[in-house]
Amino acid sequence: MIGALLLAAAVTAAAAVPLTGREYYATLMLPFFAYSVALLGLNLLFGTTGLLSFGHALFVAVGGYTAAYLGSALRMRSLEAMLVVAAVTAALVAVPVGWLCVRYVRIYFGMLTLAFGMLFYSFLYKFYGLTGGDEGMPVARPTLLGQSFGDLDKTGYLVGPYYYYSLAVCVVAALSMWRIVRSPLGLSLRAIRENADKAEYVGVRVRRYRFYAFVIAAVFGAAGGVLLVVPTGLASPTLAYWTHSGNLVFMLLLGGFSHFFGPVLGAFVFIFLQDQVMSVTEYWRFVFGVVLAAVVIFLPHGLMSLVTRRVDA
Numbered sequence: 578m579i580g581a582l583l584l585a586a587a588v589t590a591a592a593a594v595p596l597t598g599r600e601y602y603a604t605l606m607l608p609f610f611a612y613s614v615a616l617l618g619l620n621l622l623f624g625t626t627g628l629l630s631f632g633h634a635l636f637v638a639v640g641g642y643t644a645a646y647l648g649s650a651l652r653m654r655s656l657e658a659m660l661v662v663a664a665v666t667a668a669l670v671a672v673p674v675g676w677l678c679v680r681y682v683r684i685y686f687g688m689l690t691l692a693f694g695m696l697f698y699s700f701l702y703k704f705y706g707l708t709g710g711d712e713g714m715p716v717a718r719p720t721l722l723g724q725s726f727g728d729l730d731k732t733g734y735l736v737g738p739y740y741y742y743s744l745a746v747c748v749v750a751a752l753s754m755w756r757i758v759r760s761p762l763g764l765s766l767r768a769i770r771e772n773a774d775k776a777e778y779v780g781v782r783v784r785r786y787r788f789y790a791f792v793i794a795a796v797f798g799a800a801g802g803v804l805l806v807v808p809t810g811l812a813s814p815t816l817a818y819w820t821h822s823g824n825l826v827f828m829l830l831l832g833g834f835s836h837f838f839g840p841v842l843g844a845f846v847f848i849f850l851q852d853q854v855m856s857v858t859e860y861w862r863f864v865f866g867v868v869l870a871a872v873v874i875f876l877p878h879g880l881m882s883l884v885t886r887r888v889d890a
Contacts, residue, residue: 583884584838591744595736603736604808609848610743611804612828616840617754618797619825624834625758626790627770628679631687632694633825635674636795638701638817639667640802641716642708645812648717656719656742659803667799668792675791679784682773694822701814713813716806735808743804750797751841757793758837766790827865831872833879842881 595603615637622628643663647653678689701708708714718734720726721742726734757763765786768776777783806812815821824847832843850868854861876882 588744588748592741595740600732600736603740604732605848605852607735607740607743607808608805609844610747611801612825612844612848613747613801613841614750614804615798615801616825616828616844617750618794618801619829620834620837620840621754621758621766621790621797622794623829624837624839625763625770626766626787628682628787628790629687629826630690630794631819631822631826632690632692633794633798634817634819634821635690635694635697636667636671636798637802637805637821637825638697638812638814639663639670639795640799641806641812641816642701642714642802643667643799644719644803644806645714645716648719649715652717654717654720654725655723656721656803656807659719660746660800663799663803664796667795671792671795675788675795679787679791691819691822694817695819698814698817698819701817708814711814713811716810716812718810719807739807746800746804750800751838754797755837762786762789827869830869831879833876833881835878836881836885839879839881842884843879846880 591606594606615633618636619630619633622630622633640663643666644659647659647662653659674690674693678686678693681689702711704710718731721738724738726738729737758766765776765781768779768781769783769786773783802816806816828843828847829840830843831846832841833839851861851865854864858864872879
């Protein structure tokens with residue numbers, strides 16, 4: 578009950594940010610919504626299934642470039658269509674990639690996903706005529722539920738209708754993932770995480786269920802990628818670079834992968850902490866390394882363990 582109240586309070590607080598008049602902080606919330614969606618998928622792989630991907634940014638990039646291509650080349654401006662096409666495209670890409678990757682576990686799975694991520698990065702970087710190369714592809718301003726909001730400037734659009742649209746997508750994604758994790762599929766994935774041999778002995782098709790988790794995670798990653806590129810107006814190859822995947826893993830560990838909303842908290846802290854640290858020093862990666870080391874040593878279950886500890890108390 579207390580957890581539900583805290584969740585409702587968090588959503589209400591997020592919805593109230595644009596009303597405070599602080600547009601800068603409202604724009605910082607936009608990547609938070611996008612990363613939250615992507616991290617829900619990544620945590621299905623790691624926190625629920627026990628597979629750590631070092632190439633999840635591949636699917637974030639698939640979503641971003643799908644939105645860019647639909648808007649620039651096909652003149653399709655509907656954000657709903659972008660999300661649907663990005664999800665389908667990510668699923669299609671995830672089928673062959675996942676079919677190969679889930680045959681391996683532990684570090685071998687992580688390194689394979691990293692390899693595929695870097696292959697896709699190379700494709701985006703080298704095929705200039707198709708992807709724009711290092712310049713990336715522009716992302717046209719999409720319509721929301723059929724409305725273009727042409728009377729609003731870019732800031733008004735982002736901190737107004739687009740903000741609440743992204744918040745709604747984030748909430749729907751969280752509810753969908755909550756249902757998946759607590760479904761028979763989610764129960765089977767947790768059994769695989771705890772002991773794959775025993776799970777297979779009682780009839781769980783381990784490799785097949787890992788494949789399902791991989792495809793679902795890809796779909797969530799692509800949806801997050803679509804939401805991520807609209808505010809910047811650009812899809813660039815760095816979306817697929819290994820450091821971007823590293824940032825996603827950082828958020829996952831920072832918030833705590835053992836709790837459903839841990840990655841969401843990790844995304845929030847990462848974005849706002851990065852903003853503050855970068856305004857003070859150019860060595861923000863060093864500071865973040867210290868923070869991650871401290872979290873791993875003193876809070877192995879992430880920052881979310883502090884919240885759950887207070888709720889349980």
